[in-house]
Amino acid sequence: NAGVTQTPKFRILKIGQSMTLQCAQDMNHNYMYWYRQDPGMGLKLIYYSVGAGITDKGEVPNGYNVSRSTTEDFPLRLELAAPSQTSVYFCASIGAGTPESVGYTFGSGTRLTVV
Amino acid sequence: DQQVKQNSPSLSVQEGRISILNCDYTNSMFDYFLWYKKYPAEGPTFLISISSIKDKNEDGRFTVFLNKSAKHLSLHIVPSQPGDSAVYFCAASYGGSQGNLIFGKGTKLSVKP
Numbered sequence: 001n002a003g004v005t006q007t008p009k010f011r012i013l014k015i016g017q018s019m020t021l022q023c024a025q026d027m028n029h030n031y032m033y034w035y036r037q038d039p040g041m042g043l044k045l046i047y048y049s050v051g052a053g054i055t056d057k058g059e060v061p062n063g064y065n066v067s068r069s070t071t072e073d074f075p076l077r078l079e080l081a082a083p084s085q086t087s088v089y090f091c092a093s094i095g096a097g098t099p100e101s102v103g104y105t106f107g108s109g110t111r112l113t114v115v
Numbered sequence: 116d117q118q119v120k121q122n123s124p125s126l127s128v129q130e131g132r133i134s135i136l137n138c139d140y141t142n143s144m145f146d147y148f149l150w151y152k153k154y155p156a157e158g159p160t161f162l163i164s165i166s167s168i169k170d171k172n173e174d175g176r177f178t179v180f181l182n183k184s185a186k187h188l189s190l191h192i193v194p195s196q197p198g199d200s201a202v203y204f205c206a207a208s209y210g211g212s213q214g215n216l217i218f219g220k221g222t223k224l225s226v227k228p
Contacts, residue, residue: 004158031213042119042204042218043159058215090158098212103149103161 002026006091006107013081013114021076021110023091030096032074033104034058034066036087043090049074081114088112118142119207121219128226134192136222138205141186145207147214150179150190153202153221162203163190164212195226 007022025032030051035043035058045058049068063085065077074093078085088111092104120139128134136150146167151159165172165179165188172179178191192199202221208214 033215035218040124040220042121042220043216044218045215048215092158094213096213103151103164103212104159104216106151106158106160108156108158 004091004093004105004107006089006110008110009108010111011113013078013112015081015083015114017081018077018079019081019112021078021089021091021112023074023076023107024072025074025091025093025105026072027093027095027105028071029093029105030071031094032068033092034064034074034076035090035092036060037090037109038087046076046089078112083114086112086114116141117219118145119205119217119219121205121222123222124220125223125225128195128224130197130226130228131194134190134195134199134224134226136190136192136203136205136224138188138190138219139186140188140207142207142209142217143186144209145217147208147211148179148181148188149206149208149216150177151204151206151218152199153204159204166211192224195224197226197228200224200226 004025033048034046047066049055091107149164150162153159181188205219206216
């Protein structure tokens with residue numbers, strides 16, 4: 001099915017461990033985003049990319065890194081996991097020239113708990 | 116400092132009646148506004164949008180109204196159905212549809228049969 005695929009769906013990490021959250025889209029979208037959602041809060045932008053090889057920080061980038069070596073993939077790396085990174089992570093994408101009647105396409109999320 | 120505010124955490128309405136969800140924003144540079152709907156354990160799904168050059172956009176049972184002078188937008192759902200029960204997020208950007216979105220905290224809508 002076309003769309004945004006996130007893996008894993010759930011993960012428990014110990015403090016200080018590292019992991020990579022995977023995000024892939026098969027719609028040939030230029031723009032990709034990583035958001036986190038804490039309980040009772042809206043989504044906050046971590047990093048975004050406007051195309052392969054180009055990434056930039058969002059509102060809450062500390063503790064994370066990203067890369068965009070292909071149009072399809074936009075992995076999010078957590079180094080030295082901390083309890084403050086317990087959250088639900090959403091990846092999203094949109095294509096250049098997308099009509100305004102169509103918004104971002106979101107993945108189903110990765111629920112991460114750091115203990 | 117929240118740029119997009121949804122001041123009602125929850126709203127309960129009867130099936131068949133109108134649901135009105137509200138959103139306020141502070142940044143006058145925003146040029147594009149959206150509503151997303153989210154069910155538990157799923158990602159947000161796009162519902163409806165409006166650009167700052169318009170004051171109303173309609174799509175079936177969903178209508179979004181934009182009042183730029185008041186920096187306020189609202190989503191009307193008529194008639195409300197039990198399947199509309201979800202969390203609704205208001206979002207805004209100043210880069211059109213590809214701009215980075217800034218989200219409100221969401222309003223949980225419950226539509227009772």
